[in-house]
Amino acid sequence: MSSNVLRDARRIVVKVGSSLVTNEGRGLDEAAIEEWSRQLAALVNGEDGVKREVIMVSSGAIAEGMKRLGWATRPTEVHELQAAAAVGQMGLAQMYETKLRGEGVPSAQVLLTHADLADRERYLNARTTLLTLLQLGVVPVINENDTVVIDEIRFGDNDTLGALVANLVEADALVILTDQRGLYSADPRKNPDARFIDVAEAGNPELEAMAGGAGLSIGTGGMITKILAAKRAAGSGASTVIAWGREKDVLLRLTRGESIGTLLVANTHKMQARKQWIADHLQLRGSVTVDAGAVSKLRDEGKSLLPIGMITVEGDFSRGEVIAVRDENGAEIARGLASYASAEARLLCRKSSSEIESLLGYSAGPEMMHRDNMVVAGH
Numbered sequence: 190m191s192s193n194v195l196r197d198a199r200r201i202v203v204k205v206g207s208s209l210v211t212n213e214g215r216g217l218d219e220a221a222i223e224e225w226s227r228q229l230a231a232l233v234n235g236e237d238g239v240k241r242e243v244i245m246v247s248s249g250a251i252a253e254g255m256k257r258l259g260w261a262t263r264p265t266e267v268h269e270l271q272a273a274a275a276v277g278q279m280g281l282a283q284m285y286e287t288k289l290r291g292e293g294v295p296s297a298q299v300l301l302t303h304a305d306l307a308d309r310e311r312y313l314n315a316r317t318t319l320l321t322l323l324q325l326g327v328v329p330v331i332n333e334n335d336t337v338v339i340d341e342i343r344f345g346d347n348d349t350l351g352a353l354v355a356n357l358v359e360a361d362a363l364v365i366l367t368d369q370r371g372l373y374s375a376d377p378r379k380n381p382d383a384r385f386i387d388v389a390e391a392g393n394p395e396l397e398a399m400a401g402g403a404g405l406s407i408g409t410g411g412m413i414t415k416i417l418a419a420k421r422a423a424g425s426g427a428s429t430v431i432a433w434g435r436e437k438d439v440l441l442r443l444t445r446g447e448s449i450g451t452l453l454v455a456n457t458h459k460m461q462a463r464k465q466w467i468a469d470h471l472q473l474r475g476s477v478t479v480d481a482g483a484v485s486k487l488r489d490e491g492k493s494l495l496p497i498g499m500i501t502v503e504g505d506f507s508r509g510e511v512i513a514v515r516d517e518n519g520a521e522i523a524r525g526l527a528s529y530a531s532a533e534a535r536l537l538c539r540k541s542s543s544e545i546e547s548l549l550g551y552s553a554g555p556e557m558m559h560r561d562n563m564v565v566a567g568h
């Protein structure tokens with residue numbers, strides 16, 4: 190069976206787990222990172238005729254840190270794990286940087302926490318930075334910012350981070366590379382008769398029952414975090430593939446439409462999922478009232494909201510919070526994420542976007558509300 194999901198995907202988040210990226214637990218597997226980098230570069234450069242945007246979410250900092258510090262066994266103290274991660278992250282980032290640069294592709298290190306993505310302002314900042322990097326043809330290499338978190342290290346879970354990043358950038362697909370060929374009906378280490386699952390619907394509760402605990406002591410999330418990550422990724426319309434990371438040319442073959450690993454299909458459409466999220470889940474923090482010209486740009490022409498059309502700003506909100514856009518009669522035209530805080534927005538009313546920098550001392554883009562971050566009433 191072949192699948193179109195990965196073949197059609199233009200923006201892909203690839204996550205490689207600890208159990209894969211490390212060399213039997215002793216530091217990083219350089220040959221494996223070189224292999225993935227070669228494939229990532231081929232995707233970015235569009236060697237099969239389609240240029241794709243890719244983000245790598247890579248574990249391995251703790252394992253590399255343990256090697257550099259001469260530790261043979263994984264410490265149990267969280268602050269020692271954090272120290273190992275801080276040491277090892279240097280080597281991890283350096284290795285991707287070297288391998289990707291060797292392929293002519295620039296890379297960037299991005300360290301995030303779940304809390305960063307729960308905060309509206311940081312969410313929008315992270316999103317804008319990542320989208321800018323992708324536009325520039327850079328491969329962001331993301332890991333958890335282990336220095337400032339505890340739970341994530343304890344549970345060793347970068348699968349969730351992969352899904353959150355897929356949500357953040359509205360990826361088309363999340364590819365989770367691990368040390369198994371995909372999902373089985375039970376942990377194949379314990380049940381040699383376990384059946385391979387080649388396709389299922391993301392979020393199907395039966396999948397959660399199939400995923401036992403964690404695998405090796407190096408990777409700690411196990412299959413359950415991958416199943417939950419697929420469910421979360423599906424929330425923004427991304428399908429997930431769980432595959433063996435050492436499968437020859439795995440990323441290239443997946444994007445050529447070959448069926449490898451387990452495909453967990455998202456049944457929500459990308460844009461519909463994002464609009465639903467903006468429309469349903471967030472409390473309004475304020476609003477901007479706009480003139481008739483802006484109403485027509487938003488409603489009829491599918492444009493972003495620029496400061497020039499804004500008349501007044503109501504309420505007290507930060508960048509990244511959800512606000513309404515109203516016409517002069519107070520009717521809601523749209524809602525979405527504010528690019529500027531209320532105090533800034535007040536200064537921007539009726540101003541041309543070219544003046545933003547001189548008025549505020551910086552610019553976060555020409556729009557008050559970008560089209561991608563907006564749901565227009567009745568659309």
Ligand SMILES: Nc1ncnc2c1ncn2[C@@H]1O[C@H](COP(=O)(O)OP(=O)(O)O)[C@@H](O)[C@H]1O
Pocket residue numbers: 205206207208209348366367368369371372373374375376377378399400401402403404405407408409410411412413
């Ligand atoms: N139903 C299942 N199918 C496949 N693997 C499973 C299943 N249940 C548990 N596992 C275990 O999950 C492990 C992968 O998780 P983990 O070690 O955390 O990997 P990673 O470091 O790639 O995140 C496998 O090696 C396997 O032993």
Ligand SMILES: N[C@@H](CCC(=O)OP(=O)(O)O)C(=O)O
Pocket residue numbers: 205206207208247248249250251252274332333335342345346347348407408409410411
């Ligand atoms: N962020 C840490 C640990 C993350 C982790 O192990 O996650 P996973 O690969 O999902 O088991 C690291 O880079 O070592």
